[in-house]
Amino acid sequence: MQWRRTSHHRERRTHGESDTNAMCRACHAPAIKEFRECRSSLYIRAVLQVERDSHKRIVIGAHGQYFNNLRSSVLLRRPESARVSRIVSREQRAVLAFLVAFLLSMTPTAIQAQQGGEFLLIPLSARAVGQGDAVIADTTLGTAAMWWNPASLSRLSKREIAVHHGQNVIYQANMVALAVPSKVLGTLSLSGLIVDYGRYPSFAPDGSPNGGEIGTYNYQLAASYASSIGDRFSAGVTYKFLMFRNACSGYCGPNFTSASGSSNAVDFGAQYVVPIKLPLTLGAAIRNLGPSMPVRDAAQADPLPRFIQIGGRLQIPSAALKKNNASLEVSSDLMHSDAISGTAIGMGVTLGYREMLFLQGGYKAMAEDQSEGGPSIGVGFRRGGFGIDIARRFDRLSSPIGEPPTFVTLRARF
Structure with missing residues (x-):
C-alpha cells in the first residue's frame, strides 16, 4: 500500500460538527493502482490519501490491527493445487479489489485533536x-x-x-x-x-x-x-x-x-x-x-x-x-x-x-x-x-x- 498525503485545503469545523465528519475528511477515496494474479495469491496495490502524517498511524491501527483484519478478510480457502483464476471470476476479483480498498480506508470514528509539529x-x-x-x-x-x-x-x-x-x-x-x-x-x-x-x-x-x-x-x-x-x-x-x-x-x-x-x-x-x-x-x-x-x-x-x-x-x-x-x-x-x-x-x-x-x-x-x-x-x-x-x-x-x-x-x- 502506498501513502499519499493530500494538500487539500482543510475546511473549518462548523459548530456542532461531529468528530466522525471531521475524520471523514482525513482520508480520501482509495484507488487501485495495480492488480496482479500470482500462482498462489493475489497482489493488489492501492493508494490511500490522508490529510495528515499522523493519520497514517490511525489507518494502520494499534498492533497493525487493520492489516491483520485485512489479511483475514481477503483470505481465500481453496485446494492447494487450484489457481486463483479458477476459484474467483474476473467480476469477483474486481469486487474483492474494491473491498480491499474500502478496508484500507476504514479508520476509527473518533480521534483526538491533532497536534502541529508532531x-x-x-x-x-x-x-x-x-x-x-x-x-x-x-x-x-x-x-x-x-x-x-x-x-x-x-x-x-x-x-x-x-x-x-x-x-x-x-x-x-x-x-x-x-x-x-x-x-x-x-x-x-x-x-x-x-x-x-x-x-x-x-x-x-x-x-x-x-x-x-x-x-x-x-x-x-x-x-x-x-x-x-x-x-x-x-x-x-x-x-x-x-x-x-x-x-x-x-x-x-x-x-x-x-x-x-x-x-x-x-x-x-x-x-x-x-x-x-x-x-x-x-x-x-x-x-x-x-x-x-x-x-x-x-x-x-x-x-x-x-x-x-x-x-x-x-x-x-x-x-x-x-x-x-x-x-x-x-x-x-x-x-x-x-x-x-x-x-x-x-x-x-x-x-x-x-x-x-x-x-x-x-x-x-x-x-x-x-x-x-x-x-x-x-x-x-x-x-x-x-x-x-x-x-x-x-x-x-x-x-x-x-x-x-x-x-x-x-x-x-x-
Whole structure:
C-alpha cells in the first residue's frame, strides 16, 4: 500500500460538527493502482490519501490491527493445487479489489485533536532510544541534549560534532549538531534537522499518473545554551525555528496546492546531582513552548506538542563491577503530553565495559492507542574521541509489518 498525503485545503469545523465528519475528511477515496494474479495469491496495490502524517498511524491501527483484519478478510480457502483464476471470476476479483480498498480506508470514528509539529515527538538519538527514552537526567548526552534536556550540554568538556539518524515506516530524520563548551561562558550548540516523509507519485482524478512527485518535509534549526551553577546544578535553554512544507516537483495537475507553515518554540531543562552517597542525578525539562503552527492561515493553526519530562538516573555502586572495569546505570522517566494521550513511563539500563563498550535495554510504556511504545535495545562503542550508537525499538506501529525503527548516532569529540 502506498501513502499519499493530500494538500487539500482543510475546511473549518462548523459548530456542532461531529468528530466522525471531521475524520471523514482525513482520508480520501482509495484507488487501485495495480492488480496482479500470482500462482498462489493475489497482489493488489492501492493508494490511500490522508490529510495528515499522523493519520497514517490511525489507518494502520494499534498492533497493525487493520492489516491483520485485512489479511483475514481477503483470505481465500481453496485446494492447494487450484489457481486463483479458477476459484474467483474476473467480476469477483474486481469486487474483492474494491473491498480491499474500502478496508484500507476504514479508520476509527473518533480521534483526538491533532497536534502541529508532531515530528517533535520523534525519539531522536540512538542512546536515548536504547534506554527507553529515559535520559532526562543523563549527563553524557552530548549534542543529543538539544533534543531532550539542554542542561546536559553543560557537562561537555570537549567540542562535539554529531549526526543523529532515525527512521521508521513513516519518516526518515537526520540531524547534524555542533557543540562548543567553554569553562567561562558555558556551552553553545547549533543543529539542523530534516524529517522526510518520502516522495510519492502524483495521480490525476482518473487514476493516471501526472508525472509529478509529492513530498512532505519538516525542518528545524536550533540553538542551545547551557551552563553549570556550582558542581551540582546545571540549566539550559534551546530555541527552535520550525517549518513544514508539502510540495510537488514536476507537474502535479491544477488541483494540487502546496502548503507550508512555520513557528518558533523554546525548551528549558535542568539537572541536579543529589548530595548523597549514591551517585544519583535528577533531571527535568519542558519542551516545545511556543505558538501554534499554521499551515495556511492562523485560523487553521495547530498547537505544538508541549512535553514535560522528569526523571532520575542512578549508577549502581558495586565492588564486583568496579573490579571488572564495568559499570551499571539505571534510569526512569515520567513523561506527559496531550500528544501522547497523557502520561508515559520510560525505563532504561546501561551496562558499560572499560568505558568503551555499552549495552542498553529499555522499555517505554504508553497508552494503548499510542504506537511508539515498547521494548528497545542498543549498543554503543567509544574509542578516543569517536563514538557510535545503534538502537532499535520494537513498537506497535512498525514491528508488526517487519520494520522496527532504527536509530544511529555518530559523533566525534575534539
